[in-house]
Amino acid sequence: MAPTKKRNVSADKTSADSGKKAKIDFDSKVEGIIESRKHANDVFDILECLQSDREKEVVAAVSACSKLFCCLLEKRAMFVGKLPQEEDVLTGSHSADEKYGMFMRHRYSSCVEMLLELLSHESHQVKEAALCCLMKFAAGEGQRPLEDLDWSEHYSFPRELIQAVVDRLLCKSTDTSLLISRFQEFLEMEDVRFYVMSAVRENLGKVMDRSRGAVLPVYQNNVFALLSNINMPSKEAELTNFLVKQEAKQEDWKAAKLNEHKRAFERMWLGFLKYKLPSNMYKKVLVILHDSILPHMSKPTLMIDFLTAAYEVGGAISLLALNGLFVLIHQHNLDYPDFYKKLYNLLEPSVFHVKYRARFFHLANLFLSSSHLPVYLVAAFAKRLARLALTAPPAPLLMLLPFIYNLIRRHPSSRVLIHRPSTGDEAVEDPYLMDEEDPAQCRALESSLWEIKTLQKHFHPDVAKAAMLISAPLSEQEDDISELLEITTYELMERDLKETQTKSVPLEFELATQLLQGGGRVLGQHFCLD
Secondary structure, three states: OOOOOOOOOOOOOOOHHHOOOOOOOHHHHHHHHHHOHHHHHHHHHHHHHOOOOOHHHHHHHHHHHHHHHHHHHHOOOOOOOOOOOHHHHHHOOOOHHHHHHHHHHHHHHHHHHHHHHHOOOOOHHHHHHHHHHHHHHHHHHHHOOOOOOOOOOOOOOOHHHHHHHHHHHOOOOOOOHHHHHHHHHHHOOHHHHHHHHHHHHHHHHHHHHHOOOOOOHHHHHHHHHHHHOOOOOOOHHHOOOOOOOOHHHHHHOHHHOHHHHHHHHHHHHHHHHOOOOOHHHHHHHHHHHHHHHHHHOOOHHHHHHHHHHHHHHOHHHHHHHHHHHHHHHHHOOOOOOOHHHHHHHOOOHHHHOOOOHHHHHHHHHHHOOOOOOOHHHHHHHHHHHHHHHOOOOHHHHHHHHHHHHHHHHHOHHHHHHHHOOOOOOOOOOOOOOOOOOOHHHOOHHHOOOHHHHHHHHOOOHHHHHHHHHHHOOOOOOOOOOOOOOOOOHHHHHHHHHHHHHOOOOOOOOOOOOOOOOOOOOHHHHHOOOO
């Protein structure tokens, strides 16, 4: 028999003066509703608890909703199709079974709305429980659709529910990165990942267009947290884990095709990167760009505009942008004639103090590894680095000197920089133009590496020792600088302290044991202590 009355959840709340409510036995409520339709109105008691102020009660109510509606979905006990208004259900000429199905479908819709609201709850446990419950509903709807679907393209996947979840995860005012990390478990499923990528792109267009492309730090951080948690498959054979199985139509489904995944992935990232980003966001994107984004795009060259704009920002962002440009040049035949000119102009004193110093010199070593580079270019880089070495701290110098030596080893024509005849004590003006931005016009080949000769008198013995190598014939084998890239001033000091602790250095004939005694009573000889 269909339920005869409709109750409003908010109107049924207990007033403050009624005291604490008795604890609800959710298991009994759920079993009663499933076993007999005469207990259908008990669903209001469960839904009401979703709005409770007590965290444990809310979590228990979420669990009860999960059991109840997943069971109803499996039994096909809810109305399927375009759901009429509840007022029309009561007045229309529907059978008892139809009225019951519509009633429960309305309660299910209310439950979904409440769970979506709980994704913004102050308790992480409540948010996590609501998220998992919604994804169970998504799996249930996928197997037992509640709407008449367009089977030609999206089949039975609950796109609208996934879109609603994504819209809540991408909050504009609250950091949801912790909840997004919990959502990563579901992103490992091929169909969930595919439709989430589409949902993110749609959400981005809606939010950013309304804000006219302004920077929204919290929102864009949430979007990046979700995007960076998406791990793309590299082969079509890896597409095996699905939330919803489409049975015979699985092979024709877009979510089961790697090319469609790549296309959705590309559109999502381009949609995110076309808007202005917070300054710290550029760094986060560029750090993962070359190995987590570009390899999974259908047309990686579409990133050229973003990379060019990122380079123009300056500083560490420019350093990181060059990595992506290098990948496009060498792997995708991108024509970028000013690449080495831009790299040359990034060599400034500040490069030794940025957070990404090790990454930059690792990349610079990679960029300059080709033996086909013109000699004027190699000489320009070697000379500029040598000039910067005059004011660099000891830690980067221990990496920088072998770096310069390796450049000369790779390009024998540049040895003129270290074999140029000396003029003795005569003062000669260096023809090298440090302020010239074009390495072809800086006249580095007319100069010499006198700066390294100067470093042979450096205060740090390790630097002086490394600089002495330029006075001897350089070996053909390159130095391995990988271990020197990460060295810090603190590590240098720790190493020097350990070396001094193993040596016994005599400081005086008689060791002082006290401040005012020993050593011949030095203070008593010079001061009157009476």
